[in-house]
Amino acid sequence: MLIFITGIVVLCGFLSGYNGGVVSGAYSLLVQQFHFTPFLGGVVASALPLGGLLGSIFASYSSDHMGRRTSILISASLFVVGALMSGTTNHVETLIIARFLVGFATGIVTPIGPQYLSEIAPPLVRGRMIGAYQMMTSGGVLSAYVANQIISGISADFDVINRWQLMFALSGIPAVVLLVGMLFAPRSPRWLLLRGRNQDAREVFYMLGSKGAEDWGEKAVNTAINEERSTRGTCRWRDLIGPELRSITIFAIAIFVIQQLSGINVVIYYAPQILSQLGFALHETSLLATTSLGVVMFLTSIPALFLFDKFGRRSLLIIGLPLCGFAEILAMVPVYLENGELAWLGALGLCLYMAAFALSIGPLPWIYIAEIFPVQARAKGMVIGVMTNWIFNFGVVLMFPVLIASFGIFWMFAMFITTCFLGMCYAVRYAPETKGVPIEQIQQLFRK
Numbered sequence: 001m002l003i004f005i006t007g008i009v010v011l012c013g014f015l016s017g018y019n020g021g022v023v024s025g026a027y028s029l030l031v032q033q034f035h036f037t038p039f040l041g042g043v044v045a046s047a048l049p050l051g052g053l054l055g056s057i058f059a060s061y062s063s064d065h066m067g068r069r070t071s072i073l074i075s076a077s078l079f080v081v082g083a084l085m086s087g088t089t090n091h092v093e094t095l096i097i098a099r100f101l102v103g104f105a106t107g108i109v110t111p112i113g114p115q116y117l118s119e120i121a122p123p124l125v126r127g128r129m130i131g132a133y134q135m136m137t138s139g140g141v142l143s144a145y146v147a148n149q150i151i152s153g154i155s156a157d158f159d160v161i162n163r164w165q166l167m168f169a170l171s172g173i174p175a176v177v178l179l180v181g182m183l184f185a186p187r188s189p190r191w192l193l194l195r196g197r198n199q200d201a202r203e204v205f206y207m208l209g210s211k212g213a214e215d216w217g218e219k220a221v222n223t224a225i226n227e228e229r230s231t232r233g234t235c236r237w238r239d240l241i242g243p244e245l246r247s248i249t250i251f252a253i254a255i256f257v258i259q260q261l262s263g264i265n266v267v268i269y270y271a272p273q274i275l276s277q278l279g280f281a282l283h284e285t286s287l288l289a290t291t292s293l294g295v296v297m298f299l300t301s302i303p304a305l306f307l308f309d310k311f312g313r314r315s316l317l318i319i320g321l322p323l324c325g326f327a328e329i330l331a332m333v334p335v336y337l338e339n340g341e342l343a344w345l346g347a348l349g350l351c352l353y354m355a356a357f358a359l360s361i362g363p364l365p366w367i368y369i370a371e372i373f374p375v376q377a378r379a380k381g382m383v384i385g386v387m388t389n390w391i392f393n394f395g396v397v398l399m400f401p402v403l404i405a406s407f408g409i410f411w412m413f414a415m416f417i418t419t420c421f422l423g424m425c426y427a428v429r430y431a432p433e434t435k436g437v438p439i440e441q442i443q444q445l446f447r448k
Helices: 002-034 038-065 068-088 092-120 123-152 163-169 172-182 189-194 198-207 216-226 237-241 246-261 264-278 283-311 313-331 333-337 340-359 364-371 375-407 409-430 442-447
Strands: none
Touching (some): 002 092, 002 163, 002 283, 038 092, 038 189, 038 375, 092 189, 092 364, 123 283, 123 364, 189 198, 189 375, 237 375, 264 283, 313 333, 313 364, 333 340, 375 409
């Protein structure tokens, strides 16, 4: 049962990755049809992260009051509606609304998907399960790139649907699977504990594979019962900046600022345009190179599943961030030298960046925020981290076309490179090691 539930919930990550990555191939087709200005192009691309920001705010309410499972069901429904709208419209305004709805759905599952997995997972495989969520996000990005490559190779639009419409509409298939699958998933046992439904929580833990009095499920129930604040207490927003939780909240915000300002969503959303700036002249060649980026990101995320629980979160974060920085330096060599013949070197740098990202600053913020907050503060705490993610995602994606037109790509990447090295310094000083620590005890690491 645990494998089945994990397989369904990670579709949230797949849909998040697909809907983010698909715009990279659809963007040039949309420009050809609607003749975007750089700013309008930014609005279309950033409708998803704007929806994500508002969806994450909604998630802070729905996660605690409706439950994790119900929240995911709402999100799955919005994914289906957004796919149908964007796959059938021929109007920019409707497309922006559709992308906003998809973003809203993504904003709901971005905190709640990893949270749900963290709350059903045995401690020894918790990092692996949440890592699987992030691996499927990478798989969604890759699937979007492959779909873009195949559909863009079609010589002309279909009679009844444009190529970019088909790119967007394909996301409806996994959305339907997610919607149906979650109907058979149980409620989060730790959410049940928060509601005082201790026996229901025990039954869910046993269904998930907990074996009895000395096993992880029963220990989680007993810990929650013994700590009244975990079962009966509530967390107000201002408690997140109180003395008990302040350091955890600051870390959750900082780790996502570092993630977003490392440049990942610029690469995911605008990869063909970036590769053109590096020297790839043909659009088809840029799409092929873009697909290569997705392949590297996905393949690297597979061994990452085992590395998180073997080597720990902190070590991978400290190693991965400078590797991201060095890879982006390599990517900018053809731009700095103004030599289009070195475009392959820039593509290699971007591939290395995607690999280092998938092993470190990509999945680790999601693993951390699913672990570090105590149960009564977890929903609101995760939303703070996720809102930070979406705010910076929205700002960077919205302004990238304008900033590139004004300042050029080199100075944008200089900011990303600087963030990676500053982020490494921050991780050395503040990142805790949560590998193998029971989820109810992790917040104590921030008191040391």
